Each structure stands twice: as structure tokens, then as C-alpha cells.
Amino acid sequence: MQLSGNQAERTAPVALALHAADPITAEGVLAFLRSVPEQVTVLPEQQESEAEVLLLLAGRVTDNFLARMRCRTFTPIPCVLVANAISDAQLVRAIGHGLTGFLPRQQVTLQDVVDAVRSSRSGRTQLPDSSVxxxxxxxxxxxxxxxxxxxxxxxxxxxxxxxxxxxxxxxxxxxxxxxxxxxxxxxxxxxxxxxxxxxxxxxxxxxxxxxxxxx
The missing domain is CATH 1.10.10.10 (Winged helix-like DNA-binding domain superfamily/Winged helix DNA-binding domain)
Structure with missing residues (x-):
């Protein structure tokens, strides 16, 4: 059976650009993402312009972090943010920069992050009820x-x-x-x-x- 274009896109690995606030977090998440190549493909920095989704990892969201996020999303693509917390004002700003998913870091697994990335590519938004x-x-x-x-x-x-x-x-x-x-x-x-x-x-x-x- 041959898949339609949309079905093939949904089943294909997500081309992902990854940015983390600290290298230790980046290494741990990157190792997991590489263990599920059928779900995501992490692109090297020189190919980030081809990414379908941007995954951002942070402990504490700062204004400087959001400013960097804005610079990285000059070509609009969905963004998923994993962080300890985000203020109301920062959430509104981040959505203006393309945020489609926010996951509280303490409450999610790495598979939850992958699922959010894949949902984001499909155009779905994932936010906590309080954020909605x-x-x-x-x-x-x-x-x-x-x-x-x-x-x-x-x-x-x-x-x-x-x-x-x-x-x-x-x-x-x-x-x-x-x-x-x-x-x-x-x-x-x-x-x-x-x-x-x-x-x-x-x-x-x-x-x-x-x-x-x-x-």
C-alpha cells in the first residue's frame, strides 16, 4: 500500500534542530533522540535551515534566552520548549516567536518530548492548562x-x-x-x-x- 504525501510526512522522522542552555543537558537529550531515528532526525548546525521543528531546552527561561530564540526563528518553524518554568509575559512573547509547545521539565519524559515534537510538526499545540x-x-x-x-x-x-x-x-x-x-x-x-x-x-x-x- 502506498502512503499519500500527508501520511508519509506524518510517519517520516521529524527533521529537528536542537538548542540547549547547557551542554550536559544537550548531550543527554541528544543521546536519546539518536536512539529513536525512526521518530526524529537531529540535524547538524550547518543544516538547521532545513529543520521542521526547533527543540529548546532550558532550566530557567530568561529574556536573553527568548532573544536568542527570536533570532533562531527568523524562518518561522514550530518551536517546542522544555524548561523548569516560564512566566506569563515570557509565554506570550515565546508564542509570538513561534512556540507551539511548552513542557515543564520536571513532569515529562524524553518520549513525551519526542511526542510533542511530532505533534508540533503536525500543527498541534501542547500547553499546560494554566497556560491555555x-x-x-x-x-x-x-x-x-x-x-x-x-x-x-x-x-x-x-x-x-x-x-x-x-x-x-x-x-x-x-x-x-x-x-x-x-x-x-x-x-x-x-x-x-x-x-x-x-x-x-x-x-x-x-x-x-x-x-x-x-x-
Whole structure:
């Protein structure tokens, strides 16, 4: 039986470019990847322009690491990142640079990494649930701004709703239940307006909203 072009691509090894923040990690991962040649082919540095997926390995994600990632992805290809953790702001930036998969380093096996790489080539995205919540909120806020959904004082409607509940003395769990959001989403909303408004804390944010006649 002859495979179609798409089927052949799905079964063929993924042409992979590998970059790691430290050489010891790189050697260990590289040894495993070379043991599964039917799934991935790691390209030498001089052939990286032919890669279908970029695999990035890091302990801690830094701004310098993301800057290097941006330089390496000037030709858009899917990127899979394995790291200890990534901040909300860094995740949004990384997705802008082509990130399609993020795997927490402590929670995955090397086969999980290979599976994520192969999924990435097929156009699928693999992110933790908490990261998905963050991105939904981020793009929803962007859409609100595009649609003119901002309240007075430069605050989105959802931010005003959270500020009203803060002014009533509710904690994160109570606000999440009242608005039918996850606690993670509430924290992201609060972090977003505190950062954007340049205020010190939740109380200062409520005071700012009152002065702006939002509350």
C-alpha cells in the first residue's frame, strides 16, 4: 500500500534542530533522540535551515534566552520548549516567536518530548492548562480593546468587575466563584491591571479606579 504525501510526512522522522542552555543537558537529550531515528532526525548546525521543528531546552527561561530564540526563528518553524518554568509575559512573547509547545521539565519524559515534537510538526499545540487559561484571557483582552470594550480609566470591563469585588473585600477564591472564572484567571487579571497602571498593590489599584470615577 502506498502512503499519500500527508501520511508519509506524518510517519517520516521529524527533521529537528536542537538548542540547549547547557551542554550536559544537550548531550543527554541528544543521546536519546539518536536512539529513536525512526521518530526524529537531529540535524547538524550547518543544516538547521532545513529543520521542521526547533527543540529548546532550558532550566530557567530568561529574556536573553527568548532573544536568542527570536533570532533562531527568523524562518518561522514550530518551536517546542522544555524548561523548569516560564512566566506569563515570557509565554506570550515565546508564542509570538513561534512556540507551539511548552513542557515543564520536571513532569515529562524524553518520549513525551519526542511526542510533542511530532505533534508540533503536525500543527498541534501542547500547553499546560494554566497556560491555555492565560492565553485565552490575553487574547480576549486584546479583542476587547479592538472592539472598544474598555471602560473609563483605560480598564477593560472584566478588570472593572474584578476591581468592584476587590473594593467589596472579596479574596481571589470568592471573586472566581462570583464571576465563574478560575482563580488563575482572576490572578492574571489583577496582575495585568496592577502592572499596566503602575500601582503597588490591589488596594492602590482600587484607589486609582475610584479617582478615575470607574467605581
Amino acid at each position: 487559561d492565560l492565553l485565552v484571557e490575553h487574547f480576549r483582552r486584546m479583542q476587547q480593546n479592538l472592539n472598544g470594550g474598555a471602560a473609563p480609566g483605560g480598564l477593560a470591563e472584566r478588570e472593572v468587575a474584578v476591581l468592584r469585588l476587590l473594593a467589596e473585600g472579596m479574596d481571589t477564591a470568592e471573586m472566581a466563584a462570583h464571576l465563574s472564572y478560575s482563580e488563575r484567571t482572576i490572578k492574571n487579571i489583577i496582575h495585568g491591571f496592577i502592572t499596566r497602571l503602575g500601582v503597588r498593590n490591589r488596594t492602590h489599584a482600587v484607589a486609582h479606579a475610584i479617582r478615575a470615577d470607574v467605581l
